[in-house]
Amino acid sequence: MSRQPTNPQHLMGALERARRSPLPEATFSFRVLSDDRWQVLRFEGREALSEGFEYTIELATADAAMGPEEFIDCAAELTIERDGHSRTVSGVVRAASDLGVAHGHRLARAVLVPELWCLSERFDSRVFVDRTAVELAREVLRLAELYVDRLEVQVTRSLPTHEYLVQYRESDLDFVKRWLEREGITFFVRHESGRGEVLVLSDHAEPWEETPTLDGHPALLVGPEGATHAAETFRSWQWERRATITSALVVDHDWTRPDYDPNAGRARPGRRVRRECASGLRFGGYDQGGSHAYSQDDAASQSALRMEGARSRSRVATATGNLTGLGAGQRLAVEGLDGDERAMLVVAVTHSGHAPEVLTERADGREDGERYANTAVCIPGAQRFRPERVTPWPRVSGVELARVEGPDPHAPSTECHGRVKVRFRWDERGESPSRESCFVPVVQAWAGARYGFTFVPRAGMEVAVDFVGGDPDRPIVVGALYNGENRHAEELPRHRSRSGIRTASLEDVTRYNELVFDDETHREEVFLRAQRNLREQVLSDHIATVGHDRTERIGHDHGETIGRDHRIHVGRDDDQVVEGMRDAVVHQHDTLTVHGNRVETVIGRESISAESRSVTVGHVEAQAVASGCQTVDVAVDHRMKVGQHITIEAGTSIKLKVGSTFLLIDHNGITLRGENRVTAMTHEFAALDIHHADAELRDAHGATVKLHGGFVRLNS
Numbered sequence: 001m002s003r004q005p006t007n008p009q010h011l012m013g014a015l016e017r018a019r020r021s022p023l024p025e026a027t028f029s030f031r032v033l034s035d036d037r038w039q040v041l042r043f044e045g046r047e048a049l050s051e052g053f054e055y056t057i058e059l060a061t062a063d064a065a066m067g068p069e070e071f072i073d074c075a076a077e078l079t080i081e082r083d084g085h086s087r088t089v090s091g092v093v094r095a096a097s098d099l100g101v102a103h104g105h106r107l108a109r110a111v112l113v114p115e116l117w118c119l120s121e122r123f124d125s126r127v128f129v130d131r132t133a134v135e136l137a138r139e140v141l142r143l144a145e146l147y148v149d150r151l152e153v154q155v156t157r158s159l160p161t162h163e164y165l166v167q168y169r170e171s172d173l174d175f176v177k178r179w180l181e182r183e184g185i186t187f188f189v190r191h192e193s194g195r196g197e198v199l200v201l202s203d204h205a206e207p208w209e210e211t212p213t214l215d216g217h218p219a220l221l222v223g224p225e226g227a228t229h230a231a232e233t234f235r236s237w238q239w240e241r242r243a244t245i246t247s248a249l250v251v252d253h254d255w256t257r258p259d260y261d262p263n264a265g266r267a268r269p270g271r272r273v274r275r276e277c278a279s280g281l282r283f284g285g286y287d288q289g290g291s292h293a294y295s296q297d298d299a300a301s302q303s304a305l306r307m308e309g310a311r312s313r314s315r316v317a318t319a320t321g322n323l324t325g326l327g328a329g330q331r332l333a334v335e336g337l338d339g340d341e342r343a344m345l346v347v348a349v350t351h352s353g354h355a356p357e358v359l360t361e362r363a364d365g366r367e368d369g370e371r372y373a374n375t376a377v378c379i380p381g382a383q384r385f386r387p388e389r390v391t392p393w394p395r396v397s398g399v400e401l402a403r404v405e406g407p408d409p410h411a412p413s414t415e416c417h418g419r420v421k422v423r424f425r426w427d428e429r430g431e432s433p434s435r436e437s438c439f440v441p442v443v444q445a446w447a448g449a450r451y452g453f454t455f456v457p458r459a460g461m462e463v464a465v466d467f468v469g470g471d472p473d474r475p476i477v478v479g480a481l482y483n484g485e486n487r488h489a490e491e492l493p494r495h496r497s498r499s500g501i502r503t504a505s506l507e508d509v510t511r512y513n514e515l516v517f518d519d520e521t522h523r524e525e526v527f528l529r530a531q532r533n534l535r536e537q538v539l540s541d542h543i544a545t546v547g548h549d550r551t552e553r554i555g556h557d558h559g560e561t562i563g564r565d566h567r568i569h570v571g572r573d574d575d576q577v578v579e580g581m582r583d584a585v586v587h588q589h590d591t592l593t594v595h596g597n598r599v600e601t602v603i604g605r606e607s608i609s610a611e612s613r614s615v616t617v618g619h620v621e622a623q624a625v626a627s628g629c630q631t632v633d634v635a636v637d638h639r640m641k642v643g644q645h646i647t648i649e650a651g652t653s654i655k656l657k658v659g660s661t662f663l664l665i666d667h668n669g670i671t672l673r674g675e676n677r678v679t680a681m682t683h684e685f686a687a688l689d690i691h692h693a694d695a696e697l698r699d700a701h702g703a704t705v706k707l708h709g710g711f712v713r714l715n716s
Contacts, residue, residue, distance in 0.1 A: 023231060024083040026324055026372035028353055030059055030110075032076035032093065037061050038108070039358045043078065045089070045112070047328045048348035048377075049188050050181065050387035055089060055112040055351070060105040060358050068096035068108035075196070076112055080353065080372065082232075082324045083214055090196040091115065091189075103359045114189045114197055115146050119173035125426040126167050129438050132159040133179040134201060137187075140172050147199045152190075154202040159183055160298050163438045166472035168394040178391040184305040186387055188329040200329070204384075208345060211332045212325035219323055221336030234321035234334065244314045248306035250299055255441070256417075309386035317344065317378045326374055331381060343381035350375045395470035399478065401425050405437075406459035408506075414456050418442055420477065422463060440465065442477040458504075461486060489514075505531060 028040035038059040045055030055078055059068070071093040078089045091112045099107035122144060128136055134153055141147050167175040180187060180201070190198045190209075213219055213232060220233040254260045319334075326332070332344040353372040379385065402422035406413025414420055419439035446452035457463050462481045468474040482488050489502040500516035516527040528534075536542075615621075623630075632638070640646075648654060653666035664671040672678060 026080060026082045026322075026353060028355055028372075029079045029081070030057060030076065031079070032071050032110070033074050037063060037066070040078070040353070040355055041107070041358050042354035043352070045078075045351045046348065047089075047189075047351075049186050049328050049385060050177070051348070052114045052116050052189060053089065053091070053112075053328075054117075055091075057110050057112060058099070059108045059110060060102075061108075062105055064101055064104070064106045066106055068098055068110060071096040071108075071110050076110065077196075078112055080324045080351075082372075085212065085214055085325065087212075087325050087327065088191050088193070090191050092117070105359060114199075116173065116187075116189070116199060118146060119144060119176065120171045122172040123170065124167055124172065124175075125169055125424070127424065127427050127437050128165040128167070129163060130161055131165055132161055133183040133185060134159060136165050136179055137176045137201060140176050141199075144172060147197070150195060150198045152198060152200045154200060154204070155185060156204050157301075160301075162473070164473040164475070166475075168396060168472040170394050174391050178389075178393055181387045181389045181391055182302075182305075184308065184386045186329075186385060190329070208329060208331045211323065211327070211330040211346065213323065218333035218335040218342065219321070221319075221334055232321065232323045234319045234323075234336075236318075236320045237334075237337070238318045240316050240318065242314050242316065244310040245307070248303045248310070250302045250306070252299070305386055308384045309388060312379055312383045312385045313388070315380060315383070316347075319376045319378060320373065321376070322370060322373050324372060326376055332376070332378060344378040345381050345383070345385060346376050346378050347385065348377040394472055396467040396472050397470065399464040399466045400475075401481070402463055402465050402477075404457045404459050404461045404463055408459060413459055415439055418444075418454065418456050420457050420463075422465060422475075422477065424465070437475075440475050440477055443479070490516075500527075 028043065029036060030038050030040050032038065038061045041058040041060045043055055043057040045053060045057075047053030057078060072095070074093050076091060076093050080087050080089075089112065091114045093110050094113045094117055095109075095111040097109040099109055101107065119140070128139065131139065134155055138151065138153070141151060165179065183203075185201055185203050187199060187201050190200055192198050211219065215231065220231055221237050222233045222235070326346060326349050328346055328349055330346045332346050334342050334344060337344075351372075351374045355371060402424045404413075405421050405423050417439070419441050422437055422440050424437075442455075442457060444453040444455065457477060457480055462483050463477045464479045464481060465475045466478045468476060489500070490498045495518075497520040498516055498518050500514060502512050502514040502516075505511035511531045512529070513531050514527070514529040516525075516529075518525040518527065650665075653664060655665070656663040660673070660675045662671075662673055664673075
């Protein structure tokens with residue numbers, strides 16, 4: 001709908017000023033390579049906040065020999081002038097066409113764009129780390145050598161620093177634009193005399209300049225009859241209201257704090273609210289030495305930015321007029337609107353102009369219709385403008401290959417979460433100063449609360465990297481690959497039946513631990529190798545079943561501690577060889593049961609010491625001393641009891657001795673000597689037979705020899 005003026009007196013004064021003299025015609029000029037021989041025949045152009053500008057200009061020159069080919073990639077200027085006031089659009093020519101010759105003039109078409117357009121022709125894939133969106137834009141422009149000393153940053157907010165800013169198969173322009181859009185930062189080109197283009201990055205209303213008018217007064221809104229006025233005016237003003245969201249909720253997952261809700265405590269949207277769920281939050285403030293978690297998130301700021309962006313497009317005005325000084329990024333004062341609506345922000349402008357006199361004989365250039373007109377898109381100045389998120393975020397449709405990097409080859413460069421630093425193959429030249437990315441999470445087969453797998457890729461390994469939701473800023477390592485440099489641990493295809501794990505010592509890759517499963521038919525095997533130590537810990541039972549043989553070789557010592565009982569059952573034989581000494585200590589009882597024969601051979605000496613000893617032989621016991629002596633020493637008594645016969649045989653002599661009394665049996669006979677007496681007693685019969693020898697009974701000391709008996713017979 002059209003708005004009518006609400007302040008008639010003020011408006012009538014403005015209209016009276018406009019009728020005092022006719023409106024001067026607008027003139028146009030084009031300059032390229034310091035050459036102004038090309039005249040503007042007609043042009044059309046559009047400029048907008050966070051978009052830049054593009055003008056298509058038709059040119060003519062009386063020098064038919066000139067051609068537009070030299071325009072390409074050259075600085076050029078289009079100037080729109082009226083009554084001594086001019087507006088110059090500076091840029092570069094991105095395209096030029098030769099339109100032939102007409103009316104004795106060489107015709108050409110040129111497309112004028114800002115220097116920023118050059119970024120759209122630079123495609124790359126690379127990683128930037130630890131930067132804000134503004135720092136990223138500054139860095140990309142520096143690398144492209146654009147806007148040197150002509151970049152103005154007017155950002156008042158504290159922007160978050162991002163761990164990853166990945167450019168993936170996209171132009172530099174799209175890369176920068178999508179990050180500026182995400183952070184709610186507007187860019188536009190301001191044209192300054194002597195400097196040309198100045199690129200402005202802003203997040204507030206301060207950089208907006210007033211729209212210049214010929215008389216310095218606010219622009220007039222007069223209706224269709226404005227073409228007859230002697231002032232630059234607006235002929236129409238159309239308001240459009242758009243339905244938009246009333247609240248924005250952004251959600252995401254902080255993997256360092258899985259239960260953390262960045263929107264906790266904030267009001268949830270109601271029924272008439274479009275709820276936005278986006279995995280686009282960024283978490284910062286990572287505590288490397290303490291909690292190992294992020295302490296910051298941009299959920300609140302992202303919600304606010306989305307709301308401000310929606311509000312800035314909820315009420316839009318489209319106006320047509322002929323203000324030659326009108327441009328995107330200006331504050332526009334309009335006479336003829338109500339209250340706050342008089343102060344508007346110009347978001348976009350479409351320009352058109354033509355100068356038919358270039359090819360005709362009419363010197364004044366007047367014809368039916370206007371030489372210059374424009375259409376502006378505006379929003380109320382009280383609304384904060386935020387750029388729309390129109391630049392697509394790239395998506396990675398598959399895994400990418402990367403190399404694990406670190407200061408020490410073969411050593412894991414990681415932190416408490418097991419993340420590693422990688423460099424993608426497409427980023428080998430390394431734009432980041434450290435030539436390495438930030439830490440990237442590594443997928444494990446199992447990952448629980450203090451349990452699971454732990455395999456940390458090491459420097460030099462080639463890994464496959466996937467991306468959460470296809471977002472290039474959210475990489476995760478999903479596996480590792482062998483290549484021409486890092487070959488398989490097993491010789492393939494010769495050992496194709498083997499599967500397993502082989503690690504490598506940090507300082508010497510020839511030292512390794514290994515677990516191998518060999519599945520070759522009839523030769524199946526599990527092989528375990530420990531480069532140095534092997535430790536087992538079984539908190540309960542340990543059962544091992546060996547179907548055939550078991551061989552154990554120990555190069556040094558073998559120690560074994562058993563808390564309670566020890567049982568061994570040997571189905572057949574038990575052979576033990578001890579090359580040195582054998583010590584066995586039994587603190588209580590020792591029982592040995594041999595169901596068959598037992599042979600014990602002691603090459604050296606055997607010594608048995610016991611408090612008491614009992615030996616029971618069920619049938620026969622034989623002891624033989626092959627050479628040397630046998631000595632039995634009993635401290636108190638020695639008793640020997642034989643059920644039937646006892647035979648003592650000596651090769652030389654047998655001697656029984658008590659003190660100086662003894663009984664000696666040898667080859668010469670029997671000698672019985674008593675220190676004080678010798679008594680022979682019997683209850684029945686005693687006989688002393690002496691055959692073939694003399695017998696003497698005497699007392700060596702002259703004592704009396706008595707023979708007592710009932711009858712004593714002495715025969716000679």
